Amino acid sequence: MQKRIVIAGFGDTGLLVAIHLGPGFEIVGISPKPCLVSGQELGTRLTQPDSWKRDYLMAFGRYKKLDGARIVHGAITAVDTEQQCVEVLAADGTSSSEPYDALLISSGVTNGFWRTSEIEDIETIDRNIGDTAKRLEAAETIAIIGGGATGTSVSANLALRYPTKNVHYFYSQEQPLPGYHPTTRDSIERQLTASGVYLHPNHRADLSRKTSTDSLTADPTHWSTGQDPFQADLTLWAVGNVTPNSAFLPSEMLDERGFVRTDRHLRVEGFQNVFAVGDIAASDVNRSSARNWGFQLVAHNMRALLRSEERAMKVYEAPPYRWGSILGVQDDGLKVFQPNGRSFRFPRWSIRTILFPLFVRRMIYRGMRPSD
Ligand SMILES: Cc1cc2nc3c(=O)[nH]c(=O)nc-3n(C[C@H](O)[C@H](O)[C@H](O)COP(=O)(O)OP(=O)(O)OC[C@H]3O[C@@H](n4cnc5c(N)ncnc54)[C@H](O)[C@@H]3O)c2cc1C
Numbered sequence: 001m002q003k004r005i006v007i008a009g010f011g012d013t014g015l016l017v018a019i020h021l022g023p024g025f026e027i028v029g030i031s032p033k034p035c036l037v038s039g040q041e042l043g044t045r046l047t048q049p050d051s052w053k054r055d056y057l058m059a060f061g062r063y064k065k066l067d068g069a070r071i072v073h074g075a076i077t078a079v080d081t082e083q084q085c086v087e088v089l090a091a092d093g094t095s096s097s098e099p100y101d102a103l104l105i106s107s108g109v110t111n112g113f114w115r116t117s118e119i120e121d122i123e124t125i126d127r128n129i130g131d132t133a134k135r136l137e138a139a140e141t142i143a144i145i146g147g148g149a150t151g152t153s154v155s156a157n158l159a160l161r162y163p164t165k166n167v168h169y170f171y172s173q174e175q176p177l178p179g180y181h182p183t184t185r186d187s188i189e190r191q192l193t194a195s196g197v198y199l200h201p202n203h204r205a206d207l208s209r210k211t212s213t214d215s216l217t218a219d220p221t222h223w224s225t226g227q228d229p230f231q232a233d234l235t236l237w238a239v240g241n242v243t244p245n246s247a248f249l250p251s252e253m254l255d256e257r258g259f260v261r262t263d264r265h266l267r268v269e270g271f272q273n274v275f276a277v278g279d280i281a282a283s284d285v286n287r288s289s290a291r292n293w294g295f296q297l298v299a300h301n302m303r304a305l306l307r308s309e310e311r312a313m314k315v316y317e318a319p320p321y322r323w324g325s326i327l328g329v330q331d332d333g334l335k336v337f338q339p340n341g342r343s344f345r346f347p348r349w350s351i352r353t354i355l356f357p358l359f360v361r362r363m364i365y366r367g368m369r370p371s372d
Contacts, residue, residue, distance in 0.1 A: 004100050004101050004102075005100060005302060006029075006086055007104045008030055008076050009278075011031075011033075012039055012040065012290060014029060014107075015029070015066075016365070017104055018066060018069055019065040020300075021299045022303065028069070028070050028098055029060075029071045030072050030098070031072070032117055032118060033120055034120075036056075036060065037056075038058075039111075039279070039290075041328040043156060044153075044328040045129065046133055046154060049133045051329075057125070057126075057129075059371070062369045062370075063365055064366065072090060072098070075117065075248075077089050081271060084099055091119050100273075102273045103273065104302065105268065106280065108279045109244050110245060111241070113215050136158065138233075140165060140233050141168070141232045141234075142158055142168070142234050142235070143221060143230055143232035143234075143236070144170070145170045145235060147172060148177065149326050150238040151171065152169075152176045153326055153328060155192060155197045156191065156192055156327045158197075159196045160330065167196065167198065168197075168200060168230065169199055169200060170203040170221070170230070171203065172205075172225070176192070180321055180337065181323075181340060183340075183341030184326075187341075187343065188327075203223050203225055203227055204223060204224045205221055205222070210237075215237045216237075217234075218232075243258070244257065244279075244280055246280060253268050253274070259282035260276040260281050262281045262282060262289075264316055265297075265314070265315060266298050275298050277290070281294075283318065284316075285318075291323065300313075300314055319339035323337050329348075332345070333350070334351060
């Protein structure tokens with residue numbers, strides 16, 4: 001009989017693990033969303049929503065290697081490691097129990113309106129993407145708060161897309177992008193200035209004076225670093241206030257912040273047949289296993305475990321600095337920063353001819369069907 005793998009969270013990494021597990025397993029993916037809603041490239045999602053949807057909002061049926069996998073539209077409410085099963089609340093309100101031989105936790109984090117754990121249908125997802133883009137389009141002065149990749153990407157994309165708007169970017173350090181190589185930080189800082197973004201370093205927002213939990217607000221922002229309050233038509237909060245989607249997990253699996261404790265094989269510490277990958281996994285200081293081919297390594301290690309070849313398991317090694325695309329596809333192509341601070345650019349002409357069709361869709365996702 002085939003071994004059964006349950007994947008808790010079918011976002012960017014859970015879906016990729018399913019694709020890379022290969023044949024010979026019964027795969028059940030649990031997803032609060034009825035399709036892939038990627039967490040990547042918030043800047044282009046907000047400024048070019050139709051183009052973003054073409055690449056990052058994807059029906060599960062388009063992935064050829066998911067044929068045969070069963071995807072349940074719902075959320076996991078509990079995990080019973082003794083009985084080896086998860087409890088699922090489906091989108092239609094029914095509950096069920098899904099047994100597993102091995103469990104993958106890839107439930108990510110909640111991080112503002114763009115990444116949530118709520119059960120949603122496609123109409124709601126689509127409407128929210130469009131409505132948020134329209135609100136930003138209507139605002140004249142926009143403030144973005146938070147120095148990470150999300151805030152940086154949104155600031156640059158808004159300024160490039162809408163050159164007549166006033167885009168003000170606030171962050172608490174001297175430069176944006178902590179965790180990235182110093183050369184990357186210098187380069188992006190220059191690019192933000194060249195794009196027309198007004199940079200406001202050393203501004204730490206006073207969250208205790210924020211009047212709502214929304215990530216888009218219209219009130220003035222106050223600073224705990226002493227500067228005058230700032231009033232924008234719309235303020236986008238990207239302050240890294242991430243909440244791990246781990247409420248359904250036993251507390252023994254979690255660290256003090258609620259992320260899943262993993263060992264060097266990305267296996268959950270103390271649980272022989274449970275693995276974790278992506279933003280939920282406390283794999284390294286940057287929790288970077290969504291990148292660095294963590295999905296391939298976890299797929300390999302789960303295969304090794306289920307084939308009783310544990311000695312073949314590989315070790316996850318994270319680079320000291322974050323890397324990847326920061327601003328997304330621009331008129332001059334896609335710039336990717338490496339862990340050592342160097343960068344390379346896919347020219348614009350190669351994005352639709354080589355990068356997406358060959359590298360992303362054929363090599364990473366192992367084959368996709370065209371959209372309907
Ligand atoms: C191929 C690839 C390339 C990348 N490139 C870049 C890059 O260039 N630059 C960059 O900054 N980042 C990049 N990233 C990283 C990316 O921005 C995020 O780190 C990534 O989206 C996180 O993936 P995830 O699967 O951990 O979380 P998510 O994609 O958020 O998926 C988690 C899913 O679990 C669901 N979930 C939550 N609770 C439950 C529950 N109780 N039961 C079931 N499901 C639940 C969520 O709703 C969500 O659907 C890349 C990632 C990948 C995979």
